[in-house]
Amino acid sequence: MNSHVPVMVNEVLTALQPCDTVEVFLDMTLGLAGHSIQVLKTCKNAKIIGFDQDCYARTIAEKNLSPYKGRFEIVADNFRNVEKLADRENWNGASIVFFDLGVSNIQLTNAERGFSFQNDGPLSMKMNEEDSSNSSLSAEEILNTWSIRDLTRIFKIYGEDPHSYRIAKGIVRYRENGGVLKTTGELVELLRNILPAPVQRKMGGHPARKIFQALRIAVNDEINALDEALDGALKVLAPEGKIIVISYHSLEDRMVKHRFKKWEEEYLGILDPRRILKPTKDEIEVNNKSRSAKMRVFKRITEEGGVLNVLQRMPT
Numbered sequence: 001m002n003s004h005v006p007v008m009v010n011e012v013l014t015a016l017q018p019c020d021t022v023e024v025f026l027d028m029t030l031g032l033a034g035h036s037i038q039v040l041k042t043c044k045n046a047k048i049i050g051f052d053q054d055c056y057a058r059t060i061a062e063k064n065l066s067p068y069k070g071r072f073e074i075v076a077d078n079f080r081n082v083e084k085l086a087d088r089e090n091w092n093g094a095s096i097v098f099f100d101l102g103v104s105n106i107q108l109t110n111a112e113r114g115f116s117f118q119n120d121g122p123l124s125m126k127m128n129e130e131d132s133s134n135s136s137l138s139a140e141e142i143l144n145t146w147s148i149r150d151l152t153r154i155f156k157i158y159g160e161d162p163h164s165y166r167i168a169k170g171i172v173r174y175r176e177n178g179g180v181l182k183t184t185g186e187l188v189e190l191l192r193n194i195l196p197a198p199v200q201r202k203m204g205g206h207p208a209r210k211i212f213q214a215l216r217i218a219v220n221d222e223i224n225a226l227d228e229a230l231d232g233a234l235k236v237l238a239p240e241g242k243i244i245v246i247s248y249h250s251l252e253d254r255m256v257k258h259r260f261k262k263w264e265e266e267y268l269g270i271l272d273p274r275r276i277l278k279p280t281k282d283e284i285e286v287n288n289k290s291r292s293a294k295m296r297v298f299k300r301i302t303e304e305g306g307v308l309n310v311l312q313r314m315p316t
């Protein structure tokens with residue numbers, strides 16, 4: 001079985017209690033079905049509807065889910081389209097809408113996908129490689145055509161890299177001297193040339209990590225997709241249903257936090273629990289990739305008085 005160690009599984013299963021009431025579990029980021037399999041094992045009435053825009057992930061998920069025939073459906077689409085699809089497919093309200101954002105291990109470790117600064121491969125970074133529409137960008141196109149201003153913007157906002165301008169300028173200068181970036185290896189080498197050695201030493205991680213993250217987020221339009229999907233998630237949720245989001249980037253977490261807060265102020269539901277959840281030390285020790293995970297849960301409560309009563313009873 002191809003594996004990706006699912007993050008914060010215990011916390012996700014706790015949020016599903018009482019498990020018997022979980023019927024439709026909308027897994028917006030099916031990946032290799034790591035979370036979905038645990039849900040199927042634990043919640044005997046659960047049926048998974050799993051989205052993934054990556055055809056490789058879907059193929060592996062289908063294989064991993066094969067012992068649960070009849071209890072899952074895989075959707076080949078971007079989760080930003082959830083509301084449209086729910087209308088078309090006549091899905092009843094979802095008990096749970098679950099997001100585990102970002103990329104899976106399988107995407108990261110396959111050099112051909114271009115997600116990793118550790119393996120040399122083409123500068124693709126597309127999660128949906130089947131999408132040949134005009135809006136489908138690759139990291140190669142961004143790096144070889146965007147202006148210093150636009151490169152700086154994504155490196156700063158999506159990568160939170162303090163050296164964004166210096167790097168953007170270095171990339172454009174490389175192009176002006178006839179350079180064309182084709183592979184992840186070439187990008188890593190260029191970044192090493194742009195950043196002085198003492199700066200690289202101070203960075204505390206790989207000097208290309210933040211730039212790769214920024215490019216991936218831009219290529220896949222991840223922030224806008226999440227923005228649209230959160231509103232869609234609320235619309236497809238059953239009364240008393242929950243939205244669970246695990247994010248790994250402060251920009252995503254901030255968006256989730258503000259949206260949940262806004263919904264609470266509009267009496268659409270409550271944060272449940274009220275605090276943010278993080279992986280335990282034990283989990284981080286076993287799975288270092290979980291270290292930046294943050295989980296938030298929103299519970300829909302349809303009747304206005306219900307929300308007010310629950311809020312009054314909860315500690316702030």
Ligand SMILES: C[S@@+](CC[C@H](N)C(=O)[O-])C[C@H]1O[C@@H](n2cnc3c(N)ncnc32)[C@H](O)[C@@H]1O
Pocket residue numbers: 004005006007028029030031032033034035036051052053054057077078079080100101102103104127225
């Ligand atoms: C972190 S992985 C999920 C791993 C999964 N929870 C597991 O345990 O196997 C995220 C997955 O979501 C998919 N994904 C990310 N953004 C998406 C989007 N906007 N629409 C559909 N799938 C998306 C990626 O292709 C990837 O396979």
